[in-house]
Amino acid sequence: MSGQQIIGFEGVGRSFVHRDRELVATRDITVSIHEGEIVTIVGPSGCGKTTMLNLVAGLMAPSRGTVTYRGERVAALNGRTGYMTQSDHLLPWRDVASNIAVPLEIRGVPKAERQRRVEALMDLVGLAHFETSYPAALSGGMRKRTALARLLAYDPETLLLDEPFAALDAQLRLRMQTELVRLSRRLNKTVLFVTHDLDEAVALGDRCLVFSPRPGTIVRDVTIPLPRDRDMVALRQDPEYRRLCGELWEQVAPALDATASEFPEPLPS
């Protein structure tokens, strides 16, 4: 456990109405996330992993229980969080530099300062010399880097990442994972990271929350006893890492065996 509690869930449940029928997506979630932690979230689809991120971001309100952020109830959009999903959501009509500048423009940062910060961010995520490319001309990895730089541009304390690397090939994913851990540690971000990939959940997380099938709730809260600064490539050979992955597989397997949900997981809207 690193710093103080930053996110708190107290008996949180969320239901949706679907075809006049109440559908319980998640129930009885009680968990506490600490500052600077990287927490990965796994579970079968439709179990409410994305719902959990949406609740922290204030994109939806809980049906039961309370969600708190730094001790205060999340009532409106939580501007101290930043969201990134599988789709990078770049603006196709803006080049890389001006995509990264979007949050700075919104916050009214003066132009000179904006340019300086965009340049620093591009260096940080390894995008130097791509400033005038449009997203359509970029590879998947470069687009992710741009989205990450944009996310970091307004310096949210907490990063809500919903399978951000799911669409990347294995090699690229490894590189982006490395970058993510490096940056989160260096900037002391708190990270909630939803994934389908158990190996990724172990490789990235200080902790891993395992969800049950719907109605989803946290059935395991696994602490991952690997060092905070990890070498993603070397990790693949680490016996401790492999043991942890195997253990997690065993815990999640019963949940994954359960039939996949009949309804898709709702998007944050």
Next chain:
Amino acid sequence: MKLFLGRALLIVAVLVVWDVSARTVTDEFFISRPELVAVKFLELVTSGRLFYHGWITVLETVAGFLTGAAAGILVGLLLGRNEGLARLVDPLLTAVNSLPKVALAPLFIMWFGIDLGMKIILTATIVFFLVFANTYNGVRSVDVQLLEILRLMGARERDLIAKVIVPSALQWVFAGLQLSVPYALIGAVIGEIMAANRGLGFLLQDAAGQLDTGGVFAALFAIVLLALLLQAVVRGTERWLTPWKVDGERREAAA
């Protein structure tokens, strides 16, 4: 190059069939002949009548096009971002839209007389609905998740409109504009045919009134040229305003 040759051959073939049939199966009086049309057209050019009347039609079309497009974009944005309002006015808009807009011409003549204003308003009405429908659908199809992500960054409604809604609606707006060019000409030319003493529509009607088939074809040819010109202007403007699309196309072409 092959395509270009094929197209040239096709046009020549049409002209030959036209010429031959005018001399044999049909009558020159009804369908004229390519040569006579060319002569008439040259006459129009050298006498300056083409430019005088063409200019009037351009004026009406462009003014109507701009007013209609501006109103269509504005209303499309407004209703696209305001679902309650959109539901409220939907039956009214659908009712007016189901009307062939040309049927409004007699009413507009009564209201605005037979001068340029009436053609501009008729054109604007036609263009408005096309651009409105496209803009509205463009605004509605903006990715909700993207908007949420920007809201978390602190974006207010005006940020969303300026940074996301307008640029992403732009491609639908241009689809609407492209579609509108021939319809804009319908407004102007029909208006002129019905009541006017100037414009390409008048030229057309005047030639028909004198049973001058060659003159009719020459006027039609002038209208086609004008339509192509306007289309090129819209396409050029689109390319200029949406450079990222060209970038993507180039990449595909290179791949």
